[in-house]
Amino acid sequence: MLIEIVEILLKIVIILALPLGALPIIIHVERRGAAFMQKRLGPNRVGPFGLLQPLADVAKFMFKEEVHPTHVRDFFYTAAPLVALVVALLPLACIPIAAPIDAFGKTIYPEVFRSDMGIFFAFAASALGSYGILLAGWASNNKYSMLGALRACAQMVSYELSLSTSVVAMIFLYGTNDIHLIIKAQTGYWFGFLPMWGFFLQPVAALLFLVGIFAESNRLPFDLAEGESEIVAGYHLEYSSMKFALFFMAEYIHMIALSALFIIFFFGGYSLLPGMEIIANKSPILLVALQAISFITKIALMIWFFVWVRWTLPRFRYDQLMNLGWEKLLPLGIANLIVTVLFVYFRNP
Amino acid sequence: MSVDIFLSLLTAAFALMVVFSKKTVVAAFALLMTLLTIAIIYFQVGTVFLSAVQVLVNAGAIAILFVFVMMLINLEQFPNNREKNKMKLIITSFTVLVIMGVLALVINNNIEMLSVENLTDNSMKALFDKLFTAYYLPFELATMLLLAAIVACIVITSHEKHEKHEKEELLETEKNR
Numbered sequence: 001m002l003i004e005i006v007e008i009l010l011k012i013v014i015i016l017a018l019p020l021g022a023l024p025i026i027i028h029v030e031r032r033g034a035a036f037m038q039k040r041l042g043p044n045r046v047g048p049f050g051l052l053q054p055l056a057d058v059a060k061f062m063f064k065e066e067v068h069p070t071h072v073r074d075f076f077y078t079a080a081p082l083v084a085l086v087v088a089l090l091p092l093a094c095i096p097i098a099a100p101i102d103a104f105g106k107t108i109y110p111e112v113f114r115s116d117m118g119i120f121f122a123f124a125a126s127a128l129g130s131y132g133i134l135l136a137g138w139a140s141n142n143k144y145s146m147l148g149a150l151r152a153c154a155q156m157v158s159y160e161l162s163l164s165t166s167v168v169a170m171i172f173l174y175g176t177n178d179i180h181l182i183i184k185a186q187t188g189y190w191f192g193f194l195p196m197w198g199f200f201l202q203p204v205a206a207l208l209f210l211v212g213i214f215a216e217s218n219r220l221p222f223d224l225a226e227g228e229s230e231i232v233a234g235y236h237l238e239y240s241s242m243k244f245a246l247f248f249m250a251e252y253i254h255m256i257a258l259s260a261l262f263i264i265f266f267f268g269g270y271s272l273l274p275g276m277e278i279i280a281n282k283s284p285i286l287l288v289a290l291q292a293i294s295f296i297t298k299i300a301l302m303i304w305f306f307v308w309v310r311w312t313l314p315r316f317r318y319d320q321l322m323n324l325g326w327e328k329l330l331p332l333g334i335a336n337l338i339v340t341v342l343f344v345y346f347r348n349p
Numbered sequence: 350m351s352v353d354i355f356l357s358l359l360t361a362a363f364a365l366m367v368v369f370s371k372k373t374v375v376a377a378f379a380l381l382m383t384l385l386t387i388a389i390i391y392f393q394v395g396t397v398f399l400s401a402v403q404v405l406v407n408a409g410a411i412a413i414l415f416v417f418v419m420m421l422i423n424l425e426q427f428p429n430n431r432e433k434n435k436m437k438l439i440i441t442s443f444t445v446l447v448i449m450g451v452l453a454l455v456i457n458n459n460i461e462m463l464s465v466e467n468l469t470d471n472s473m474k475a476l477f478d479k480l481f482t483a484y485y486l487p488f489e490l491a492t493m494l495l496l497a498a499i500v501a502c503i504v505i506t507s508h509e510k511h512e513k514h515e516k517e518e519l520l521e522t523e524k525n526r
């Protein structure tokens with residue numbers, strides 16, 4: 001009993017500490033990456049290569065005086081950032097960073113919540129992500145916040161559809177909804193060199209999912225929830241200091257969680273990176289460590305992709321965003337789903 | 350057992366809040382909480398899939414649409430009409446009686462329902478095997494109910510539009526005079 005409690009607590013601590021600890025690094029990479037792409041230097045004064053800049057930012061967020069506007073709906077105004085952060089952290093509960101380990105006479109699963117329905121749980125939790133934003137927009141009692149929240153929310157709900165069609169297609173193709181089995185199906189190589197990743201099986205679904213992530217996490221080119229010249233800062237206009245930081249954290253954690261799901265479906269999750277098998281077979285502990293390293297490397301590359309796209313593509317206009325979502329991606333997703341289902345049906349009748 | 354009772358009470362409390370809260374947006378959020386607590390009850394019982402679907406569909410999509418529309422049309426500007434209507438009272442009591450009757454029938458006659466005890470395992474396959482064979486008729490009837498609700502919505506709203514249109518035409522003719 002005690003061992004089980006310790007096990008669960010350890011898992012929770014690890015799953016919370018990894019993304020929260022990675023946040024300052026991601027933000028630093030984002031700012032330096034932005035500077036790199038614009039031929040600037042970026043924050044490079046605090047510490048070596050400006051690495052202590054995120055720490056300075058955290059200190060500033062903590063100690064800055066908070067402005068609590070008088071015209072807001074107090075309860076919901078305070079609740080909104082907390083809702084946003086908690087809901088963003090929820091999907092991480094069923095994302096495994098390594099394969100199940102046989103130790104102490106039983107199988108230990110690396111995810112906090114182990115179920116073969118874990119993938120549905122993750123998407124359900126991610127679907128709640130718009131409530132924090134919606135609450136913030138409404139509680140701020142301000143038309144710009146309101147418009148920003150409505151924009152963000154409409155965009156998230158619309159793109160969730162095409163994202164779901166791609167997920168359903170992948171579940172049909174793998175024939176299972178267990179995350180570990182999905183990853184197991186992607187380990188190995190075609191023709192001896194090409195990893196058996198879902199991306200090569202279903203590039204269309206991968207594209208749909210990728211565009212869906214950008215829209216779901218309100219990142220450029222779809223960051224229409226904010227707009228200096230139109231609606232100022234959008235839903236977090238009335239928030240300052242730590243409350244604003246909580247929204248900021250929620251956005252990045254949502255991004256990490258969705259990237260992890262993308263990697264599980266299309267880039268083999270924790271399956272080893274090409275070339276690692278030679279060392280990994282030596283001991284089971286090394287295997288687990290390498291799996292975790294592979295998974296984290298993949299997520300890091302994904303985050304870099306986010307930064308890259310952010311400074312490469314221009315913003316969409318809102319009607320263009322909605323047209324893309326409903327008139328192009330959704331029909332494409334449904335067509336892809338039908339083709340996949342027919343393929344699966346005729347392959348094993 | 351105590352967890353079950355606590356969850357049921359919580360659900361009932363939020364459901365009552367939906368009906369009795371004066372602010373419409375608060376009522377919408379209470380509805381969301383009701384749906385989420387129901388999902389937690391499903392989870393507690395062991396049907397993870399049902400719980401996930403409840404959150405994904407009801408809380409994640411339908412409740413968002415409610416909140417969305419309420420925020421867009423700003424219901425707070427309309428006067429709160431809670432006047433006592435005889436017809437309303439009759440309809441409400443009739444509905445309550447029907448629901449109570451159905452519940453009494455089910456409890457008294459031990460009618461077999463799609464419950465967790467009837468499922469051999471909690472997998473998706475077991476659930477849908479039951480749903481599309483033994484319980485196909487209730488499933489289809491539920492869709493018919495939804496269809497009826499959609500048609501009713503269209504009828505109600507289109508009727509109002511028609512009236513408004515007539516009023517606008519009258520105003521225009523008056524202006525032209």
